[in-house]
Amino acid sequence: MALKLLQPGLQPAGQFDLKDGVTLYGGEYVELTGSSDYAASDVSAVGPATYMQAGIRSLAASVKFGGLADEGTTGYGTSFGSIIGATVGQGTGFGTLSTTGVVVVGPQTSTGSGKVTVWHSPGLYGVSGAPATAAAVAPLSGLAVNAIVEAETVTGYLGGAGTGAGSTVGVTVGAVKDTSLVSTTAAAAGESAQTEYYAIYMTAINGVSV
Secondary structure (H helix, E strand, O other): OEEEEEEOOOOOOEEEEEOOOOOOOOOOEEEEEOOOOOOOHHHHHHOOOOEEEEOOOOOOOOOOOEEEEEOEOOOOOOOOOEEEOOOOOEEEEOOOOOOOOOEEEOOOHHHHOOEEEEEOOOEEEEEOOHHHHOOOOOEHHHOOOOOEEEEOOOOOOEEOOOOOOOOEEEEEEEEEEOOOOOOOOOOOOOOOOOEEEEEEEEOOHHHOOO
16 A cells, blocks of 8 residues: 555655654645644754644635655565564565565654655656545545546545545546566466556645635
8 A cells, every 4th residue: 555656746745744643554645734743853843833634624725735645555665565563663575474584674754753755746646555445435446537536534535526525636547457476467367457556647736725
């Protein structure tokens, strides 16, 4: 589960403090907000007292600033397998046991530094896992090409029209199928093609009107 950069904007909006206790899967819509939140001194004492939180926070605003969270576990920053373990003790391998060829990796940024990278520029992005399939109204997995993509108010998951009022983030491009760990695709080996992620075209989030 991760955000995949297909043909994104040249640079992300930046790295922002992430609200405490938030777990990201990658590809959620996150938005800038401000409130009481624990943070390192370089965030709370120097910069503005703001942080990123999943979902739509500023429905009353005419212009808002947010984007897609660059995080993930499965297929993110690894060649094979999934992230296994917890903060400062994660590895990648097959299954959940430490005896299955695990290679130690660093913690994902949300647990390692408390920050999240946010992509805000128009471009093509791939979203997989819960952010693409778990929206309460018309998740990405059930949308046709060129359907409007909106973000849920609380989770930031992406779905079709009605998912979140005034939260349009782009349009669907389609499902990208046939993931495989070898050069021969699943379909070529006689199996059913499997969806790897869902491609969307994201419009400029920071100028969205509500």
